[in-house]
Amino acid sequence: MPWYQFINNELDICDPNSYQLLEQAPASANGPYLCAIFADEIPNDPERKPDIEGTPGLLFYIIRALAKGKGQPVSIFPPVPLEVRMSEFPAAGSIENNSEH
Template sequence: MPWYQFINNDMDICDSDSYQILEKAPDTVDGPYLAAIFADEIPGDPERRPDLDGTPGLLFYIIRALAKRKGQPFSHFPPVPLEVRMSEVPANEIKK
């Protein structure tokens, strides 16, 4: 599963221009802004968009992280580990 780091703050995960795909976790962990999610890809999608419905627990983790303003370190929520990374600055201000 890849990491999806947001480029802007629209959280438009259906638009491949609004995120970049990373092979390793970004450095950001805590803060009020959603910076990145760790998710399965939509099967057979040439743009490799994240599969929100097919990644168990991901929406729960996004909502919980936004409410607490902290990323979840990780969870063994079957059948895949999940992470959500938060940032002190908006995603479009994170240094690449």
């Protein structure tokens, strides 16, 4: 499963221009902003969009992460490990610009 790192804090998982696919977890720090999610891809999707409905429990972890505003919520329970990454700063401009924080 790839990581989906958001750009410009849009959180638009249906728009491939609002996130960047990463093979490894992005560097991040505790904070109130959702930075990235770890999810299955929609099967046979040429744009490799995240399969939110098909990744068990992912929406729960996203909601929990946003509600807490800190920490990196994670689950190691089957059927798949789940993680989200939070950041001290909202995503801005591009992934490269955001990594300077």
